[in-house]
Amino acid sequence: MQELSKSQQGRIAIRMFQTLADAMAIRGFYRPSGKSGQMLANCLKMLSPEIYGSMNDSRIIELKGLEYVLDRLPKGIEQCVRIILTAQEELEDTSFERVEPPKRRRTSFRISDNEVSFVITNGVSEIYDILTHLTFLCIEAHKIRRQIHTEGGTETRNGKAGRHRSQRAGSQRQRTGSATL
Structure with a gap:
């Protein structure tokens, strides 16, 4: 049997990631350290985007990748235990604090100290982007925990x-x- 090329592996990983993300959107939730979160992590590792550097090396904490991701997610996201994705833009006139990442115009609101809500305005690609960043954050957090x-x-x-x-x-x-x- 012929081995898959890197580009074929990448296409498969992208399709799997999209299928999993779509299934999670229908289900309405996922746990990053649960079965579906682990499957997303496996897809991301298989794809191995260059922006995440040495994500696949368990001995190396990818600081530049972490910086890249944290610049594109709201401040304090690493403390959140619940992340909400919504298409409702009515949060503007509430008491919730509006939080914008430094390098991405993405509307989100701090609901509480450990909850944030993203307002999805650019469709499914924005959901994929957020899930990719959260998955990378989770992968690196596990590596840090294993080193400590x-x-x-x-x-x-x-x-x-x-x-x-x-x-x-x-x-x-x-x-x-x-x-x-």
């Missing part, structure tokens, strides 16, 4: 060293009165 904690939940040497460095930096900031962003 073992399977049993205990902290790894890297995790302890990182915590120690951040505590030292915090003490240094207190003494000098400076902060880093």
